[in-house]
Amino acid sequence: EAQVTQNPRYLITVTGKKLTVTCSQNMNHEYMSWYRQDPGLGLRQIYYSMNVEVTDKGDVPEGYKVSRKEKRNFPLILESPSPNQTSLYFCASSPVERGYGYTFGSGTRLTVV
């Protein structure tokens, strides 16, 4: 089944403890991206990647890192999480050709205390 898999689904952590949220897709998509969703603010793009070793900042990149060493994986790294990074995170992928939509992961609900 074609899908984007995020892990974990839920995570509670403490301020300053490094964490990684994984994202993997099995559709050979070139484009992958990360978003956070907050009440009243909607979805905002954190980082995106057009292909392997090509990443770029979205709207709200501060406090996050990403890497794209393989086409299928696009992990989101929080080196020193803070409470304002408590949010619902989504990963998505798509082909770069026009006319194709995005496939979203199921989301990761992160709480930083």
Add this chain to the structure above:
Amino acid sequence: KNEVEQSPQNLTAQEGEFITINCSYSVGISALHWLQQHPGGGIVSLFMLSSGKKKHGRLIATINIQEKHSSLHITASHPRDSAVYICAVTGNQFYFGTGTSLTVIP
């Protein structure tokens, strides 16, 4: 600043009604997307448009590039259509509207 504006924010309809959700944007775009988010939180891509009109089942999406406006229509609405509908545009970045929360009452 809001690059993408949706209306209405909340919408309650009776089963069977025709529903319209509107989206206006202020940036140059390569495509406009309509997304559906169910209460469980998962997001599904409904449409991706760069011009004209697309139809999938009871859902119809239209876009007017000159007016920078798109509409999502739901014909013969059903309680299972209850969800948050999000308009998003892709240009240099991906910009999202804050969503329209739709509740369809039996």
